[in-house]
Amino acid sequence: MDWDIYIDMKEALQGLKLIDLTRVRSGPSAVRQFADWGADVIKIEMPDSIDDSQDLGGRREGSDFQNLHRNKRSITLNLKSKDGVKILKELIKNSDILVENFRPNVKKRLGINYEILKKTNPRLIYASISGFGQSGPYSDLPGFDQVAQGMGGLMSVTGFEGNGPLRVGIPVADLSAGLHCALGILTALYERERSGLGQYVSASLLESQVSMLDFQAARYLVSEELAGQTGNDHPTMAPMGAFKTADGYINIASTGEAMWRRLCNVLDMRESLEDNDFEDDTARTKNRIKLTNIITIALSKNTNDEWIKKLNNVSIPCGPINNIKEVFNDPQIIHSEIAQTVVHPKLGKIKLVGQAMQLSRTPSKLKSAAPDKGEHTNIILEELGYDKKSIEKFKLEKII
Numbered sequence: 001m002d003w004d005i006y007i008d009m010k011e012a013l014q015g016l017k018l019i020d021l022t023r024v025r026s027g028p029s030a031v032r033q034f035a036d037w038g039a040d041v042i043k044i045e046m047p048d049s050i051d052d053s054q055d056l057g058g059r060r061e062g063s064d065f066q067n068l069h070r071n072k073r074s075i076t077l078n079l080k081s082k083d084g085v086k087i088l089k090e091l092i093k094n095s096d097i098l099v100e101n102f103r104p105n106v107k108k109r110l111g112i113n114y115e116i117l118k119k120t121n122p123r124l125i126y127a128s129i130s131g132f133g134q135s136g137p138y139s140d141l142p143g144f145d146q147v148a149q150g151m152g153g154l155m156s157v158t159g160f161e162g163n164g165p166l167r168v169g170i171p172v173a174d175l176s177a178g179l180h181c182a183l184g185i186l187t188a189l190y191e192r193e194r195s196g197l198g199q200y201v202s203a204s205l206l207e208s209q210v211s212m213l214d215f216q217a218a219r220y221l222v223s224e225e226l227a228g229q230t231g232n233d234h235p236t237m238a239p240m241g242a243f244k245t246a247d248g249y250i251n252i253a254s255t256g257e258a259m260w261r262r263l264c265n266v267l268d269m270r271e272s273l274e275d276n277d278f279e280d281d282t283a284r285t286k287n288r289i290k291l292t293n294i295i296t297i298a299l300s301k302n303t304n305d306e307w308i309k310k311l312n313n314v315s316i317p318c319g320p321i322n323n324i325k326e327v328f329n330d331p332q333i334i335h336s337e338i339a340q341t342v343v344h345p346k347l348g349k350i351k352l353v354g355q356a357m358q359l360s361r362t363p364s365k366l367k368s369a370a371p372d373k374g375e376h377t378n379i380i381l382e383e384l385g386y387d388k389k390s391i392e393k394f395k396l397e398k399i400i
Helices: 026-035 063-068 082-093 106-112 114-120 145-151 171-194 205-213 213-224 255-266 270-274 281-286 288-301 304-313 326-328 332-334 377-383 387-397
Strands: 019-022 042-044 073-076 097-100 125-130 200-202 242-246 249-253 318-320 339-346 348-353
Touching: 019 082, 019 281, 026 063, 026 171, 063 097, 073 249, 073 377, 082 114, 097 114, 097 171, 114 281, 125 171, 145 171, 145 205, 171 200, 171 205, 200 205, 200 326, 200 387, 205 213, 242 288, 249 304, 255 304, 255 348, 270 332, 304 318, 326 332, 377 387
Parallel strands: 019 042, 019 097, 042 073, 097 125, 125 200
Antiparallel strands: 242 249, 249 318, 339 348
């Protein structure tokens, strides 16, 4: 039986309610996973009367803020007040998830930590993202992406040997912490189907960064092999890296003997097949400088486009090294429709970065731009049963 015709679920996470107490990047990137698949995400922000400082995520109408906070509703709520916390608890009663990325001691000071809020809703899944974890010697320190990149080992294996440590050009610790947090929440949601109970989920920039070291970390843990910087070259396989051609650079990823033979043939460097310095991956990696010089001489005879076509024809992984404009003009990226349009009341039509995975029946959607601060305050309070008189009183008392 084809059950699809009996299911009228237009969005995968439709029906889930998520309370968003996050700021900056790691938390919003976790919440974005739920907002894009249809969860009702309510972003809680401090009223201007209490805090009118610029949002830590940048200008509200700036590209970064819009990309992080699309598909949400916004309510202003003073969580430093008893009535503000009371309203939060009213929201929690019918919510599934709360996500926050304060320093660990802040939520306890405000009286909105998991141990308190689970009494209001035992099914609540409460997720925290921090710089270094909820306990331990660094738990109360402020966390920042570049600090986590350095402490988590990434900067020691990025860049060229002898040139000092180098940060990665994207906030990989923030983004991976957000994704790990979202994965933890989804796991807890699945478990809740059996137990009927929520639980506490935590992720940190530092732990996520260490996890993202992956095989480099395993090399040390298993055999105490300490990875260093290898620039654009793969640390354990060759030839794999960025190589100069007649008009620029391309990436080539050749691994294993069959691919090595095909590469030598297409680059017209068959004599290298008989060179003992290149007899296997280990030898080629050891003699990488010699090999790179030979490949560069061969590649100098043709352009990027010509070599990419030749290499693709013999199934050797390769590709251009695009700037971001070139990325979004690439025919495969255009086909993927990852750049999606939303309408902002002031900015008009803007394009944002969509999700990197697709679901065939319930795809993600970019439905709305990031909300104005407190844009939905009245509506959300009315949904909780508050009348107009009560709402006006909250405004006068600087609760909202």
